[in-house]
Amino acid sequence: MNVLVTGGAGYIGSHTCVELTEAGHTPIVIDNLSNSSPKSLERAAEICGRQIRFYEGDVRDVGLVEQIITEHNIDCVIHFAGLKSVSESVKMPLPYYRNNLESTMALCDAMTHTGVKKIVFSSSATVYSADNIMPLSESAKTGDCTNPYGWTKYMCEQILRDFAAASSERSVVLLRYFNPVGAHPSGLIGEHPNGVPNNLMPYISQTAVGKRECLSIFGDDYPTPDGTGVRDYIHVVDLAKGHVAALKYLGSHTGASVFNLGTGKGTSVRQMVAAFEQACGVTVPCKTAPRRAGDLAVCYASVDKSACELDWKAEKTIEDMCRDSWNWQKNNPNGYDD
Secondary structure, three states: OEEEEEOOOOHHHHHHHHHHHHOOOEEEEEEOOOOOOOHHHHHHHHHHOOOOEEEEOOOOOHHHHHHHHHHOOOOEEEEOOOOOOHHHHHHOHHHHHHHHHHHHHHHHHHHHHHOOOEEEEEEEHHHEOOOOOOOEOOOOOEOOOOOHHHHHHHHHHHHHHHHHHOOOOOEEEEEEEOEEEOOOOOOOOOOOOOOOOOOHHHHHHHHHOOOOOOEEEEOOOOOOOOOOOEEOEEEHHHHHHHHHHHHHHHOOOOEEEEEEEOOOOOEEHHHHHHHHHHHHOOOOOEEEEOOOOOOOOEEOEOOHHHHHHHOOOOOOOHHHHHHHHHHHHHHOOOHHHO
């Protein structure tokens, strides 16, 4: 398939381009580079041994998206493009609503005008309500989101459900990610956040490499075994392979379907730090900080549906996640700026 990958120069997008190429698909990327680097696609091409076509532009530019779809005879879209920080969304909600909702609606317009009927959406476990029992199944209660980022994903899911319902020929897969970490085993591509990282693993690895003084653990008084937050961490390569599985699923299903992409296991912040230190042979200085607004105590997935219907499951371990993150960070202390 020829696959339009919006936000494809980003962390998850670049890894997905590698897996798409290795599975025999052809990714074509559009990205405005607001939180990514074109070097990620150059490195991805080095891994694959094949150039990845890239357009610098905004998904909200419907005319440009239609042009790309037509020129490349696009069969399917994978939609990553969007702002993605929970904590930042709490501080500046309006840009999150404006960017994430408008880009999704513009993409639907372009697909409608050009006849593309298949889309995979990069959603998030943040759409689940805080009062659910763990593990979270796809049928768990959604809404009552704890932050604007989660609400944008919730609203985009609804937009895409309605988009699918408006035509019996359309297929939509909503992939609810848990916590992507790690990097490609080659060390050529990985997570490169702008400024101070908002996510745990890049902060751990940047602290380990000496770029940060210490890791702030946001809250140590949660009702968890060691008081720190528990999350379902998934290796980004496993996550990328989940998108390849979703493309196969789209080929024989119409309507809107939703799947969790996680491991089904929870790991606390302190457990992740200990695993990183053991796997990588480095020390990560830590200090306790106040809880962050919008954070939950525990969040991990039920992955039975993905295993059954997508024929997909995460294979990499916490040790793999730590080792590959460190391999990327130590060889690229400043990410793609090196």
